[in-house]
Amino acid sequence: MNAKRRVNSIAxxxxxxxxxxxxxxxLLVDAAALLACAAAYLYVRxxxxxxxxxxxxxxxxxxxxxGLSGLAWLRTLTYTFAWEGVVHEVPLLPFMRLAWLFxxxxxxxxxxxxxxxxxxxxxxxxxxxxxxxxxxETAQRLTDAAAARPALDESKFHDLEHAIERIDIGDRLSTxxxxxxxxxxAINALLARMHAAYRxxxxxxxxxxxxxxxxxxxxxxxxxMLDRWGKDDPQVLEESIAAIKSETEHMKTxxxxxxxxxxxxxxxxxxxxxxxxxxxxxxxxxxEYRMIDPDHDWRQGAFSPSPVLxxxxxxxxxxxxxxxxxxRYTPEGGPIRLSCGSDGENCWFEVQxxxxxxxxxxxPHIFDRFFRADRARTRQSGGTGLGLSIARWIVERHxxxxxxxxxxxxxxxxxxLLPRAEAAAQAVGA
Numbered sequence: 388m389n390a391k392r393r394v395n396s397i398a399x400x401x402x403x404x405x406x407x408x409x410x411x412x413x414l415l416v417d418a419a420a421l422l423a424c425a426a427a428y429l430y431v432r433x434x435x436x437x438x439x440x441x442x443x444x445x446x447x448x449x450x451x452x453x454g455l456s457g458l459a460w461l462r463t464l465t466y467t468f469a470w471e472g473v474v475h476e477v478p479l480l481p482f483m484r485l486a487w488l489f490x491x492x493x494x495x496x497x498x499x500x501x502x503x504x505x506x507x508x509x510x511x512x513x514x515x516x517x518x519x520x521x522x523x524e525t526a527q528r529l530t531d532a533a534a535a536r537p538a539l540d541e542s543k544f545h546d547l548e549h550a551i552e553r554i555d556i557g558d559r560l561s562t563x564x565x566x567x568x569x570x571x572x573a574i575n576a577l578l579a580r581m582h583a584a585y586r587x588x589x590x591x592x593x594x595x596x597x598x599x600x601x602x603x604x605x606x607x608x609x610x611x612m613l614d615r616w617g618k619d620d621p622q623v624l625e626e627s628i629a630a631i632k633s634e635t636e637h638m639k640t641x642x643x644x645x646x647x648x649x650x651x652x653x654x655x656x657x658x659x660x661x662x663x664x665x666x667x668x669x670x671x672x673x674x675e676y677r678m679i680d681p682d683h684d685w686r687q688g689a690f691s692p693s694p695v696l697x698x699x700x701x702x703x704x705x706x707x708x709x710x711x712x713x714x715r716y717t718p719e720g721g722p723i724r725l726s727c728g729s730d731g732e733n734c735w736f737e738v739q740x741x742x743x744x745x746x747x748x749x750x751p752h753i754f755d756r757f758f759r760a761d762r763a764r765t766r767q768s769g770g771t772g773l774g775l776s777i778a779r780w781i782v783e784r785h786x787x788x789x790x791x792x793x794x795x796x797x798x799x800x801x802x803x804l805l806p807r808a809e810a811a812a813q814a815v816g817a
Contacts, residue, residue: 406504413497421490425482429466432477437470445469449479606634647777648756658698658784662808665693665727665736668703673725676710682719688726693734696808697785705778709738709801712774716742717798729807737802745793753791754779778803 434440445468452463466477613627650656670690677685695702713723717740727736745753752758757772782789782803793799 406501409504410501413501417490417494417497421486424486425479428482429477432466433468433475436475436477603638606631645773648773648780656784658701660696660698660785663695663697663699663702665695665702665734665805666690668699668706669725669727669736672703672706672710676714676723680714683714683717684720684722686722686724688724688737688739689728690726691728693727693729693736694808695734695785695805697805698781701781702785702805705781705803706736706738708774708778709803712801713738713740713742713799716740718742732807733804734807735802735804737800739798739800741798744795744797745791745799746795747793750791750793754789 430440447466447468450465450467451460455463461483462480464479466479468475468477610627610631613624647656670687673685673687676683710723710725717723721741723741724739725736726739728734749758754775756776779789782805785805787803787805790802790804791799
């Protein structure tokens with residue numbers, strides 16, 4: 388079944404569903420109208436006998452001749468009510484004949500209109516679904532072209548990519564039909580997300596290529612220097628080896644971070660949550676960094692039980708990203724404070740440094756991939772511009788968020804907040 392036939396099939400199913408609902412509603416309206424007319428008929432007959440409405444306290448009822456069934460019993464149906472000690476009877480057969488006389492043509496007209504609705508309604512449904520029909524045809528043509536000619540000139544697909552890149556989100560899809568408003572909004576939102584994702588991916592590839600190009604150029608330069616002079620000059624040899632080791636380490640870190648984000652974007656990164664205490668994790672990190680980096684003043688802030696349900700390895704990786712950033716931008720001897728705690732519904736851990744700080748305009752962008760407030764200093768300090776992006780990915784997958792406070796020249800404090808888990812609190816004894 389091709390795309391156009393699928394859309395027509397959808398239109399038919401929509402129309403059939405609507406027509407059966409319409410029939411049910413019509414029958415309900417007819418039944419209500421019939422009951423209203425019967426009540427009016429009985430009211431008129433009753434007032435003819437009593438001179439006025441007899442009230443609600445008298446006994447009323449419907450009776451039929453016993454021994455009969457079906458239409459024969461229905462013809463004998465009689466309305467009875469007691470008035471001043473006398474039981475009065477009002478036969479319903481005259482009303483039934485009158486209702487049939489006028490109701491029969493009405494039922495015929497309604498039936499004809501209902502049957503015609505199957506044909507005209509299907510056409511209207513196909514007209515309303517015409518935008519989807521065009522989208523389906525376009526998708527089918529692209530699919531057929533790719534399947535029939537796998538070696539198709541890729542310039543056509545590049546043209547499509549350029550067209551997507553040039554999409555103006557201000558030109559929203561609009562058919563002018565209020566019944567399709569919800570569908571239009573969904574498609575427009577999808578187009579906006581596709582455009583943003585495409586631009587983000589293009590920027591990501593461009594930035595990654597630039598970041599990889601720099602260490603490769605450095606490696607090529609030192610390799611050429613070794614080839615020309617380093618064979619016989621120990622100083623050049625030593626300098627080149629140190630630079631090559633540094634750049635390869637930088638490339639290794641960059642590639643690992645790129646692979647981490649790629650697996651995360653593709654949904655291949657699986658979390659393994661378990662009860663954990665953030666205070667224990669931060670205490671362990673504090674001891675580790677005091678040992679491996681004695682050049683900074685490592686300080687312990689408030690440490691209190693902070694039970695969460697999280698992936699310990701990933702959360703610790705996010706904490707190390709923040710600590711490494713603090714270490715990178717804090718001068719030797721400068722203070723770095725680690726803290727953690729709980730405020731009731733949420734638990735948190737934070738890293739506060741005494742470094743260069745961040746401009747207020749740059750704070751909203753520090754978690755963007757490859758963003759650098761000071762490119763020169765970041766490059767000199769060995770950063771890749773991906774660490775905070777990885778930390779954000781990890782924290783958001785744990786339903787957490789960041790609070791950032793920074794002042795240029797005074798330092799930066801980054802706090803990570805995660806939902807408190809009662810099950811985790813019982814497991815860790817908090």
